[in-house]
Amino acid sequence: xxxxxxxxxxxLVKTFREGAVETPVLKGVNMTLAEGELCALLGPSGxxxxxxxxxxxxxxxxxxxxxxMLGRDLTSASDAELTEFRNAHIGFVFQFHHLLPDFTALExxxxxxxxxxxxxxxxxxxxxxxxxxxxxxxxxxxxRATQLSGGQKQRVAIARALMNRPELVLADEPTGSLxxxxxxxxLDLIAEISQAERTSYLISTHDDTVAARCRRQxxxxxxxxx
Amino acid sequence: xxxVLKVAFRYLTANKSQTALxxxxxxxxxxxxxxxxxxxxxxxVLLVQRxxxxxxxxxxxxxxxxxxxxxxxxxxxxxxVRQRSSAQRTLLRSADAFVPLIEAMSEVKAISPQVVGNGxxxxxERRAAVSVTGVEPDKVTAIADLGSRLTAGSTELTSSNxxxxxxxADDLGVRVxxxxxxxxxxxxxxxFLVGGLFAVGxxxxxxxxxxxxxxxxxxxxxxxxxxxRIEVKLNDVYQADAIARRIAADTGLDATPWTANNxxxxxxxxxxxxxxxxxxxxxxxxxxxxxxxxxxxxxxxxRPEIGIMRAMGASRGFVTLVFIVQGALIGLxxxxxxxxxxxxxxxPFPPPExxxxxxxxxxxxxxxxxxxxxxxxxAATLASxxxxxxxxxxxxxxxxxx
Ligand SMILES: Nc1ncnc2c1ncn2[C@@H]1O[C@H](COP(=O)(O)OP(=O)(O)OP(=O)(O)O)[C@@H](O)[C@H]1O
Ligand SMILES: [Mg+2]
Numbered sequence: 001x002x003x004x005x006x007x008x009x010x011x012l013v014k015t016f017r018e019g020a021v022e023t024p025v026l027k028g029v030n031m032t033l034a035e036g037e038l039c040a041l042l043g044p045s046g047x048x049x050x051x052x053x054x055x056x057x058x059x060x061x062x063x064x065x066x067x068x069m070l071g072r073d074l075t076s077a078s079d080a081e082l083t084e085f086r087n088a089h090i091g092f093v094f095q096f097h098h099l100l101p102d103f104t105a106l107e108x109x110x111x112x113x114x115x116x117x118x119x120x121x122x123x124x125x126x127x128x129x130x131x132x133x134x135x136x137x138x139x140x141x142x143x144r145a146t147q148l149s150g151g152q153k154q155r156v157a158i159a160r161a162l163m164n165r166p167e168l169v170l171a172d173e174p175t176g177s178l179x180x181x182x183x184x185x186x187l188d189l190i191a192e193i194s195q196a197e198r199t200s201y202l203i204s205t206h207d208d209t210v211a212a213r214c215r216r217q218x219x220x221x222x223x224x225x226x
Numbered sequence: 227x228x229x230v231l232k233v234a235f236r237y238l239t240a241n242k243s244q245t246a247l248x249x250x251x252x253x254x255x256x257x258x259x260x261x262x263x264x265x266x267x268x269x270x271v272l273l274v275q276r277x278x279x280x281x282x283x284x285x286x287x288x289x290x291x292x293x294x295x296x297x298x299x300x301x302x303x304x305x306x307v308r309q310r311s312s313a314q315r316t317l318l319r320s321a322d323a324f325v326p327l328i329e330a331m332s333e334v335k336a337i338s339p340q341v342v343g344n345g346x347x348x349x350x351e352r353r354a355a356v357s358v359t360g361v362e363p364d365k366v367t368a369i370a371d372l373g374s375r376l377t378a379g380s381t382e383l384t385s386s387n388x389x390x391x392x393x394x395a396d397d398l399g400v401r402v403x404x405x406x407x408x409x410x411x412x413x414x415x416x417x418f419l420v421g422g423l424f425a426v427g428x429x430x431x432x433x434x435x436x437x438x439x440x441x442x443x444x445x446x447x448x449x450x451x452x453x454x455r456i457e458v459k460l461n462d463v464y465q466a467d468a469i470a471r472r473i474a475a476d477t478g479l480d481a482t483p484w485t486a487n488n489x490x491x492x493x494x495x496x497x498x499x500x501x502x503x504x505x506x507x508x509x510x511x512x513x514x515x516x517x518x519x520x521x522x523x524x525x526x527x528x529r530p531e532i533g534i535m536r537a538m539g540a541s542r543g544f545v546t547l548v549f550i551v552q553g554a555l556i557g558l559x560x561x562x563x564x565x566x567x568x569x570x571x572x573x574p575f576p577p578p579e580x581x582x583x584x585x586x587x588x589x590x591x592x593x594x595x596x597x598x599x600x601x602x603x604x605a606a607t608l609a610s611x612x613x614x615x616x617x618x619x620x621x622x623x624x625x626x627x628x
Binding site: 054057059060079080083084086087088092098099100101102103111112114115116117118119120160164 | 227228229230232236237240530531534535536537538539540541542544621622623
């Protein structure tokens with residue numbers, strides 16, 4: 001791979017501790033992700049895919065190991081620094097859309113930019129409209145999140161993930177709650193957009209057809225990449 | 227519009243009925259605050275007005291040298307002065323020089339130079355003790371507002387007529403236009419034509435007071451020169467202490483403010499004000515508890531959404547602010563509503579000075595609307611601090627475990 005790595009993790013360990021009970025989930029994960037790479041994250045249920053994605057997304061901290069993204073060591077960053085970092089550089093698509101129910105599709109998409117700018121700028125709104133058009137929802141721009149179907153919500157979530165032009169999009173079973181058709185649509189969309197922008201994708205999935213669409217597959221088993 | 231404000235506003239409008247309920251609760255608290263302010267203020271106006279409306283605000287008398295010499299403390303001195311004054315009066319000898327000076331003071335509304343004394347009023351077989359006040363004919367109504375409390379006749383004073391309390395006249399069985407005899411404690415007796423009767427509502431006036439012209443009083447009490455006292459009315463009764471001190475310092479005379487003889491009233495007003503403040507404090511506490519519990523519930527219900535916002539890059543400060551702004555908005559809207567309703571509800575009340583015995587003495591001017599609004603916004607904002615902090619503690623990873 002000729003491109004510079006977006007993400008480098010080494011010896012990443014995550015152990016959940018609840019009182020005296022320790023649950024080792026990640027036992028030394030090593031992996032890199034190149035710019036523009038579309039990568040599937042596979043593994044049996046309970047293997048730690050979601051756990052890994054939360055750490056890569058700076059939503060949780062690893063127990064030990066190193067996590068470097070865009071050349072920055074994130075293990076030593078403060079909470080405020082991580083917040084700013086993920087706003088600027090990481091987009092999320094979850095299994096359940098996780099849209100804000102009191103906001104419209106457009107407002108949900110604009111949200112990450114508005115957080116960054118402190119207000120909703122006209123420019124951000126334009127880009128959000130553009131993104132919604134790209135995911136085929138130009139007619140649903142002003143619908144509340146609660147007025148959209150599951151597949152539509154997931155497409156809004158993809159538009160939102162791309163809003164701030166992140167270098168990395170983390171998707172946790174993005175098609176897990178969708179029927180076959182919507183799943184294919186969403187996947188086509190991700191593939192298409194990843195071609196157009198130099199964004200890297202890491203997509204956890206149980207679905208072989210999803211895995212097949214990705215140029216690279218990483219398999220997680222027993223807390224490590226195999 | 228700042229994005230924090232937009233999110234806070236959206237959360238408030240997301241559940242309109244709940245927000246409306248909360249805001250009404252706040253408004254009721256503010257209404258109680260405004261109502262109590264207006265009532266306590268109005269009550270004070272009424273009581274002070276009832277007390278000082280018809281009495282002298284500052285009474286200027288000659289300094290009593292003997293009493294001063296004997297006096298050990300102020301309590302004893304008052305006793306001594308009182309006993310002496312009925313027996314042997316100390317006169318303001320050079321009063322004429324002071325009268326124009328005091329009259330010229332901007333704080334002074336009216337001034338009444340007087341010659342006073344005691345005596346008996348006789349009418350056929352009946353007799354009654356009277357306290358006689360000799361005033362300049364145009365100053366009859368300067369201190370006590372006899373004009374508006376007249377029950378018969380007029381307040382016009384000539385050297386031969388007299389204005390009496392209604393009750394005193396009833397005791398004697400005398401009406402306007404009839405003649406009464408007055409014997410002073412100097413043994414001098416004169417006849418007067420009853421020119422007017424008044425009922426002020428104060429026993430000391432209605433049952434015992436008689437007003438005659440200054441010249442008639444001089445004859446009755448054998449005081450050809452000088453004055454017994456000068457009564458002063460002020461524009462602002464609450465300035466009496468300060469102005470009395472100034473007059474005493476400037477003239478060397480004794481100047482006694484009304485407050486010196488009405489300590490109980492002032493204590494009562496203070497107690498009334500502090501019980502009013504207690505009720506107002508409880509109104510504010512209710513607002514704090516209401517807002518805090520509503521926002522706590524809201525932050526709890528919105529934990530997943532807060533997780534989403536945090537995952538998208540909302541800082542803890544942003545989340546904190548979203549809920550504090552909600553608190554402040556609730557306080558502002560509820561406060562405006564409460565003060566507005568309060569004003570609307572209180573405005574129809576007549577001024578407390580004119581309150582009848584049955585009505586509530588509400589002073590719409592003393593509703594403390596600005597203070598109520600300010601304190602409500604502050605209280606609601608403070609109330610949102612705890613819930614907003616618990617909201618800010620939501621970890622972004624909770625977004626996953628939904
Ligand atoms: N907060 C937690 N405390 C304790 N254990 C946890 C916690 N979160 C996850 N685990 C454990 O970590 C392991 C991995 O969970 P994770 O959700 O990462 O698996 P996954 O690979 O995403 O599974 P699936 O494919 O079913 O989504 C599980 O055994 C789970 O019980
Ligand atoms: Mg999972």
